[in-house]
Amino acid sequence: MDELDLKKLETRVDDLIKAVDRLQQENKTLRDSQTNLMSERNQLVEKTELARSRVEAMIEKLKAMENE
Template sequence: MDTPDVIAQLQRLGERFDELATRARRLAEENRSLRQQHDQLAGERSQLLTRNEQARSRVEAMIARLKSLEQHT
C-alpha cells in the first residue's frame, strides 16, 4: 500500500468516526428527550387515574343517595 492510500483510508476512518460520534450524541439527546417525555406522560396518566377514581366515587355516592331517596318516598 502506498502512503497516500494509507492517509486516504485514515482520513475516511476519521470522517466515519466523526459521523458516528455525531450520531451517538444525537441519539443520546433523543433518548434523554424521550425519557423526559415518558416521565411527563406517566405523571399525567397517574393524575388522570386519580381524577377518574375520584369521579367514580362521587358518582357512586350520588347513586347511593338517589337510591336512598327512592326508598324513602
C-alpha cells in the same frame, strides 16, 4: 494505511460520534416524555377514581331518597 484511508476513518469516526450524541439526546427526550406521560396518566387515574366515587355516592343518595 495511507493518508486517504486515515482521513476516511477519521470522518467515519466523527460521523459515529455525532450519531451517538444525537441518539443520546433523542433517548433523553423520549425518557422525559415518558415520565411526563406517566405523570399525566397517574393524574387521570386519580381523577377517574374521584369521579367514580362521586358518582357512586350520588347513586347511593338517590337510592336513599327513593326509599324514603
